[in-house]
Amino acid sequence: MYNKRIVFMAACLGLLLFGVTLITLGAVVLDLRQKFSLDGIAAGTLFSIMPIGILAGSLFFGPVSDRYGYKLLLVLSCLGLCAGFQGIAHAASPDILKACIFVFGLSGGVVNGATNAVVADITVRGKGASLSLLGVSFGIGALGMPQVLAALRQYYAWNEIVSAVGWLTLIMAVLYAVIKFPPPKHLQGFPLKQSGRMFGDLTLLLIGFFLFCQSSFEAIINNWTTTYLTAGDHMEESRALYALSLYIAGFTVMRLLTGSVFRTVPPRHMLIVSLLLMPAGILLLQTGSTFAVSAAGLILLGAGLAGGFPIMLGFVGERYASHSGTAFSFVLVIALIGNMLVNYMMGLVVQHYGVQHLTTVALAEWLAMLLLCSTIVRRLQ
Known part of the structure; x- marks a missing residue:
């Protein structure tokens, strides 16, 4: 025991x-x-x-x-x-x-x-x-x-x-x-047969690609926000780093609330809240001309992104209770590929079109997550 x-x-x-x-x-x-x-x-x-x-x-x-x-x-x-x-x-x-x-x-x-x-x-x-x-x-x-x-x-x-x-x-x-x-x-052998079946589970694949977008969204915010905020002398680097730390704080506080105060709220409702907070954060980050507005946008973005991994991994754990480790590996690998691929593509966008398109890429990621989330919730119901 x-x-x-x-x-x-x-x-x-x-x-x-x-x-x-x-x-x-x-x-x-x-x-x-x-x-x-x-x-x-x-x-x-x-x-x-x-x-x-x-x-x-x-x-x-x-x-x-x-x-x-x-x-x-x-x-x-x-x-x-x-x-x-x-x-x-x-x-x-x-x-x-x-x-x-x-x-x-x-x-x-x-x-x-x-x-x-x-x-x-x-x-x-x-x-x-x-x-x-x-x-x-x-x-x-x-x-x-x-x-x-x-x-x-x-x-x-x-x-x-x-x-x-x-x-x-x-x-x-x-x-x-x-x-x-x-x-x-x-206790005997690796669950290879079950692992192969996961490639045919459309719901699991959709969750993996939702986390593909989630992980890459987190990556571009973590890696490119300070460059975005300091472009054109818009903000000093020290203040931009502080704003980024507020994003992480919003992320952490929202996870704490989700695990305690909002514990009884159905996961699909928490996903709706998350997906509503994200475009509000993107809009404030895009239009913000002051530190306060940009910081507020990053806090909302952090709070919006906080629910993606825990809620989706919760769905995976319920769907594959007897092979949870293998199923988690499956979706996390897809998520990490997204992290690496989109972060590299963001570098190309910055090089050829400018860092101001950070919010454009973020908005595209949000739209993809919205479509994937609605499909996943319908299939799970």
Whole structure:
């Protein structure tokens, strides 16, 4: 037997680590460029390695967790995160650094998928609400790491801070080793036949492509907002970064509300609220001539985007309760491909047409999500 509350708390700590993982490389990239004398292209290569690792981890964790359970997978991924943190902090050459970043991303992808899947497994009712509450931990990790670096830099070198965070993941590995998790769903063999059937499940494919748009929407807002706000001396970089942090705050607070105050609200109603908040945020961001208006738009965007992953993954967990890990892998891989593909396409749009078209791309993504969401809800009903 396992304790659901303890498993949920352990999953929250794991997703907090994933939030720290995603933000760490960007937070120390200037230090890495200086240490290894990297130009812009070489630094960009570092950023491209990590999503590949996360994609591999997301593909890998599902069948393995269904076959062997979550304990071993989470222990090994925490050890991988520890190795990744130490490698980023102490790597002696660019090649070693690249290998460590791949391991870092691979382990982070496993932690992200496995923690979401295990929470879906232990939740009988309101999977979307529980996954939203779990997602708050991700926001805390993503918001907290830059603050920790900024606060401690006057006392310690950047690599000492990163190394210390890495040792915390080792403690997490020990914690996961002693906690009891749900047992494996399939004691013999991998569920390959069921995995093949998922390609023929139109509803699951539609959820995957909704998350394709959701993930890529989050990526372009995270990666291009500061450039958009500072274009043409519209806003100072420090204020643009603060506005972006308000977007993450709106995202995190909405997930907290979804998992607590709005826990009894039907998921389809929360999706409607989310899809209404997003165009309002885009409009304010597009027309905003002051910091207050732009910040309000980003807060609304964050709140609107908060529900996509938890609610859709909740649908997947209910539809594939006996193969939840494999099903989560299936849709998360589609989502990550969208993240990488649309982010690259956004770079081409910025290069050829200007960063002002960020809101145009965002509006197109919203329209696609609206159509996909209406179709998914109809099919599920």
